[in-house]
Amino acid sequence: MIGNIADPAAVQDAIRVGVGKTVTLTVGGKVDRFHGDPVQISGRVRTIHDGVFTTSTRFNGGTTRRGATAVIDCGGVEVILTSRAVLVFEPNHFRSLGIDPSQRKILICKSEMQHRPGMADTARTFIDVDTPGLATQMLSRLPYTKIRRPVFPLDDI
Numbered sequence: 213m214i215g216n217i218a219d220p221a222a223v224q225d226a227i228r229v230g231v232g233k234t235v236t237l238t239v240g241g242k243v244d245r246f247h248g249d250p251v252q253i254s255g256r257v258r259t260i261h262d263g264v265f266t267t268s269t270r271f272n273g274g275t276t277r278r279g280a281t282a283v284i285d286c287g288g289v290e291v292i293l294t295s296r297a298v299l300v301f302e303p304n305h306f307r308s309l310g311i312d313p314s315q316r317k318i319l320i321c322k323s324e325m326q327h328r329p330g331m332a333d334t335a336r337t338f339i340d341v342d343t344p345g346l347a348t349q350m351l352s353r354l355p356y357t358k359i360r361r362p363v364f365p366l367d368d369i
Contacts, residue, residue: 281309302330
């Protein structure tokens with residue numbers, strides 16, 4: 213279960229194809245190249261949703277609007293596609309789409325640290341992964357162009 217990839221064009225393509233139909237989409241990597249290249253996925257459109265749900269936690273409590281949302285079942289790996297970039301930090305993100313997160317062996321939550329308190333009752337183990345992008349903890353990965361070098365922590369000083 214991958215929650216979620218923000219890609220409004222891919223969501224609209226899934227909506228055009230319709231629930232129950234098979235679709236091949238190119239997802240992600242369209243905003244910039246910091247986050248990697250687009251990836252092609254194929255699967256059955258399982259769910260189309262307006263993207264609005266009420267959170268079940270006090271952290272960022274209230275209503276979340278992730279925009280039009282599609283769930284694509286890619287042969288056992290479900291991919292949540294959203295029209296807006298939102299953090300995945302609590303169970304209702306999944307439940308609102310008819311997915312019980314406690315019934316999944318692996319949940320990929322694109323979030324920094326917010327998922328820990330929100331998913332604490334659902335997850336047995338958290339594995340943090342530092343992926344490419346602007347939120348990386350490896351500052352040397354970022355293309356600084358207007359900074360005097362050397363500077364800590366980018367350089368060995």
